[in-house]
Amino acid sequence: MQAALEGRTALVTGASAGIGAATARALAAAGAHVVLTARRKARLQALAEELKSATALELDVRDAGAVSAALEAHPVDLLVANAGLAFGTELFQDGDPAEWSVMVDTNIKGVLHAVRAALPRMIAAGRGDVVLMGSVAGRQVYPGGNVYNATKYALKGLYEALRLDLMGTGVRLCTVDPAMVETEFSVVRFRGDEEAASKVYDGMRPLTPVDIADAILWAVTRPAHVNVGEIVLWPTDQASTRDVTRRS
Template sequence: MSDTSAARPVAVVTGASGGIGAATARRLAAEGFEVVLGARRVDRLEAIAREIDGRALPLDVTDDASVAAFAAQVPEVAVLVNNAGGALGTDQVVDADLDGWRWMFEANVLGVVRVTNALIDRLEASGDGRVVVIGSIAGFEIYPGGGGYIAAKHAVSAVTKTLRLELLGRPVRVTEIQPGMVETDFSRVRFGGDEAAAAKVYAGMTPLVADDIADVVAFVATRPWHVNIDEVVVRPRDQASARDVHRAG
């Protein structure tokens, strides 16, 4: 760690071992933040942390003890980016894999609640805390085969809006960023590592990339103290809704 690191405001990014989380960590470091990266894949975290002069700490947002241990090592926080989460499967509601649904609620919804609750006192103590939640257009749209993820992201959006109301008058701003199609490991995880199925999601169109969302996070995190960006919806030009996508040919 460089000698100037103590002067930098601290940003925590969950799910920072790849995709949007890793891109966000890099971008916030470029904006002058000391970034604390949290995720389960510590080897990947450590490589990114070395690159950006940050700190890598193990974090499983579905586990109370892991979140508590993580928070105990982060005495100061100005920005929290709740990015960890994901989707599993494309089962229909009537054929729901309840174990998969439980994981999606634990990771997407309760993960946001756990980490935010663990760090809220430090965010407030910073005098200008910011909570940024990476949601999804699945938080306000629906499509067949996405019931578990859609339900979880609708809940994430509801929690975020409620948090904003509950923190009104306190020095913490709350933002939800709702991306459309972003080409990361998201689809590979959703399809259990099936590369062909993941590639088909983006066939014939140009999706967003992780850096596109990181740009938005950086914009939100660097607004003046009196400005709050409540919600941002970001889609690729080729996407008009969760079900309407222009594909060449």
């Protein structure tokens, strides 16, 4: 039997860790050729060696020219715009504008440029899949979420508007919005403090990157007339961005 994604080429941003790496594995296992992108090339190369068919490409999504060139060199019919990050949980009034810029440039502008560069070829072909990595932080706020919340709300707005612009093109658009997933996300958020990062998951069972990758794979392997629009994934132990059951 033919694998579900045989003959397809996917590009995953932020494939060097966490959700992006798990998604790349899932797409490759389903038969896609996967272009793995992120800033840490050594990690991408190690992952590429593990996969059946993959290319490792160093790419900072904040560099719009490099993003366009990557998609020119690697025509894809499946884009997972996943690269993203948060810094800190300080109140807005205590925040660092330099860190806000990195979040805005990565989480919003990085996604805009990648989607813009990927779409013309998909539209010309009359098919393709764009997956945006949103978050429940783009649906509900929480204290200290401020600028990270704003970037993920921006993606939710993009999702809503782009659905309209893509009408009639045959290109499918999906936003995948997870709650707590245990990855390096919290280590980055706490600026390398691994102890603070691990406390985020104390006494509760978070989602894993594989849980998110499964959902993405399911969405992009539906028949062409089915567009899975929004996937919101919560750990069973979490009811909102502010309500988490902790057993210890």
